[in-house]
Amino acid sequence: xxxxxxxxxxxxxxxxxxxxxxxxxxxxxxxxxxxxxxxxxxxxxxxxxxxxxxxxxxxxxxxxxxxxxxxxxxxxxxxxxxxxxxxxxxxxxxxxxxxxxxxxxxxxxxxxxxxxxxxxxxxxxxxxxxxxxxxxxxxxxxxxxxxxxxxxxxxxxxxxxxxxxxxxxxxxxxxxxxxxxxxxxxxxxxxxxxxxxxxxxxxxxxxxxxxxxxxxxxxxxxxxxxxxxxxxxxxxxxxxxxxxxxxxxxxxxxxxxxxxxxxxxx
Amino acid sequence: xxxxxxxxxxxxxxxxxxxxxxxxxxxxxxxxxxxxxxxxxxxxxxxxxxxxxxxxxxxxxxxxxxxxxxxxxxxxxxxxxxxxxxxxxxxxxxxxxxxxxxxxxxxxxxxxxxxxxxxxxxxxxxxxxxxxxxxxxxxxxxxxxxxxxxxxxxxxxxxxxxxxxxxxxxxxxxxxxxxxxxxxxxxxxxxxxxxxxxxxxxxxxxxxxxxxxxxxxxxxxxxxxxxxxxxxxxxxxxxxxxxxxxxxxxxxxxxxxxxxxxxxxxx
Numbered sequence: 142x143x144x145x146x147x148x149x150x151x152x153x154x155x156x157x158x159x160x161x162x163x164x165x166x167x168x169x170x171x172x173x174x175x176x177x178x179x180x181x182x183x184x185x186x187x188x189x190x191x192x193x194x195x196x197x198x199x200x201x202x203x204x205x206x207x208x209x210x211x212x213x214x215x216x217x218x219x220x221x222x223x224x225x226x227x228x229x230x231x232x233x234x235x236x237x238x239x240x241x242x243x244x245x246x247x248x249x250x251x252x253x254x255x256x257x258x259x260x261x262x263x264x265x266x267x268x269x270x271x272x273x274x275x276x277x278x279x280x281x282x283x284x285x286x287x288x289x290x291x292x293x294x295x296x297x298x299x300x301x302x303x304x305x306x307x308x309x310x311x312x313x314x315x316x317x318x319x320x321x322x323x324x325x326x327x328x329x330x331x332x333x334x335x336x337x338x339x340x341x342x343x344x345x346x347x348x349x350x351x352x353x354x355x356x357x358x359x360x361x362x363x364x365x366x367x368x369x370x371x372x373x374x375x376x377x378x379x380x381x382x383x384x385x386x387x388x389x390x391x392x393x394x395x396x397x398x399x400x401x402x403x404x405x406x407x
Numbered sequence: 408x409x410x411x412x413x414x415x416x417x418x419x420x421x422x423x424x425x426x427x428x429x430x431x432x433x434x435x436x437x438x439x440x441x442x443x444x445x446x447x448x449x450x451x452x453x454x455x456x457x458x459x460x461x462x463x464x465x466x467x468x469x470x471x472x473x474x475x476x477x478x479x480x481x482x483x484x485x486x487x488x489x490x491x492x493x494x495x496x497x498x499x500x501x502x503x504x505x506x507x508x509x510x511x512x513x514x515x516x517x518x519x520x521x522x523x524x525x526x527x528x529x530x531x532x533x534x535x536x537x538x539x540x541x542x543x544x545x546x547x548x549x550x551x552x553x554x555x556x557x558x559x560x561x562x563x564x565x566x567x568x569x570x571x572x573x574x575x576x577x578x579x580x581x582x583x584x585x586x587x588x589x590x591x592x593x594x595x596x597x598x599x600x601x602x603x604x605x606x607x608x609x610x611x612x613x614x615x616x617x618x619x620x621x622x623x624x625x626x627x628x629x630x631x632x633x634x635x636x637x638x639x640x641x642x643x644x645x646x647x648x649x650x651x652x653x654x655x656x657x658x659x660x661x662x663x664x665x666x667x668x669x670x671x672x673x674x
Contacts, residue, residue, distance in 0.1 A: 148493075148577070149489060149490065149493040149577060149581065150490055150493050150494045150495075150498070151490065152486045152487075152489045152490035152493075153486065153487050153488075153489070153490015153491045153493075153494055153498070153502055154490065155483065155486060155487070156483045156484065156486055156487025156490065156491075156502065156548070156552075157487065157490070157491075157498075157501070157502050157505075159483055159487075159544070159548070160487075160502065160505040160506060160508075161505070163521065163524075163541055163544075163545050164505055164508050164509055164545060165505060165508075166524055167517075167520035167521050167523065167524040168508070168520055170520065170523050170524045170528055171516075171519070171520040171523060174523060218420055218423075221416055222416065222417060222420050225413040225416060225417055226417065228413065230410050230413050230414075231413075231414075231417075235660070236660070237417065239656055239660060240421060240424075240425075241420075241421075241424070243652060243653070243656055244424050244425075244428075245602070245606075246602055246652045246655075246656075247428065247645070247648055247649055247652055248605060248606055248622050248623060248626070248645075248648060249606055249608070249623070250608065250622065250623045250626035250627050250630075251622075251626055251641065251644065251645040251648060252427070252428060252645075253630075254431070254626060254630055254641060254642075254645065255427035255428045255430070255431035255645060256427045257630065258427070258430075258431060258434075258441070258442045259426065259427045259430060259431075259442065261441075261442070262441075262442045262443070281423070281424070281427075284420075284423075284424065285424075338511075338513060339513070341513075342513040342514070342515050342516075343609075344515075345608050345609070345627055348627065348631075349627055349630050349631070352631060361515050361516075361519050362515075362612075370523055370527055373519060374519075374520075374523065377515070377516045377519050377520060380513055380515070380516055381512065381513075381516055384511060384512060384513060384516075388511050
């Protein structure tokens, strides 16, 4: 018997160890830090601190509002775009689709720089309309992530279902409302989850546009710069809780058979 | 009539997405310091971009980090996917569930938690680049895993069995049978890993050495600073990256056109 018997299973061990060390363990440490104080004693002070701090709570609500409006705007722009693209009205559909995906490959910080320069010309002082600019910036950044999953679902729809609906007397409008729209919901949900969560946490867009730090993610950043690991951990944990709830609601774990929402990007 | 509405809508969204970039690129060829009146054509932004040592270091560092961490992530993610695919159901579920965590989690949280573990608890020095590289592998490997897994599921498992029956060792069979069949997944996983690493801001801010900058962290700091030479040189960088992306997309699109929808990937 050889000392080491090669088996295909054992190939997964390095990655499993890696995931435990650098994915599971950091979250456990985060949990530990969130519920301890500087002396390592167990405490609820950080939790209480978060929920009694008007600034933190205000930021949480504001982030929710920015993320919700951004998601809605993205959806309003992305659904018609994806639907029109997939409708077969364009001869060079593939090239057009690539045009919508390409911005994802250009470094976001440079794209936001470009947007900032243009918005400054239009508006002057960007800090004057913070909410509007937050939504415009986030929409600009995340729109492709909404278009792609919706396009993928619509373009894979079985056309015969729509034809059948029309044969059975549905007009264009009700065929869309009763067949296309419900069947494209998986794409919509996947797009929403790819926009909403980043919009809540991606503080750097606002920071670049008008030096704002009034959004959830940047709270972590401010604790980070102050070396307050415990307070920062609590914020991270609150964010994590929101992410988990949101993920359970949208059931994003389930689309396992497809190349994954992220894998489908390329 | 209806087609005009469709075309107009698509056009407007494209204008929204591209106008800022294209205007910025146009101005990168001038000596203007803000978007406004164009005074004259100039390539000085490009000269600054390629001769300022700071900028050159930052760009080459970002590329090196992207290629290096994407390569590591590809090895980890691919081996992880193969291992998990052939493991018992429970072990496979364990790996794929943990794999899903960084995908769903916000990058801020991933970066911050890694920073606490490595820097605060284990006192790893950020200057060693270990936290940064680990962070980027954590960011990228799950996506490699996710792009390899469907290829493993589509694979014809009987070929592997046939290779074993014909006398191949499991290792040879893996190398000559399994890897070639999943290679398209590995390649697209690697490409995705590179783009993720290049685009990352949050993990880098929490884990990078203080003196090192990626394109993202550099640009974010530069937009807040007041140095106009650097600011306009970054417009040139935007133009260069745009050109590179267009070329890569065009080339891979022509190649993919020849293979025609084989893998069902967008590219």
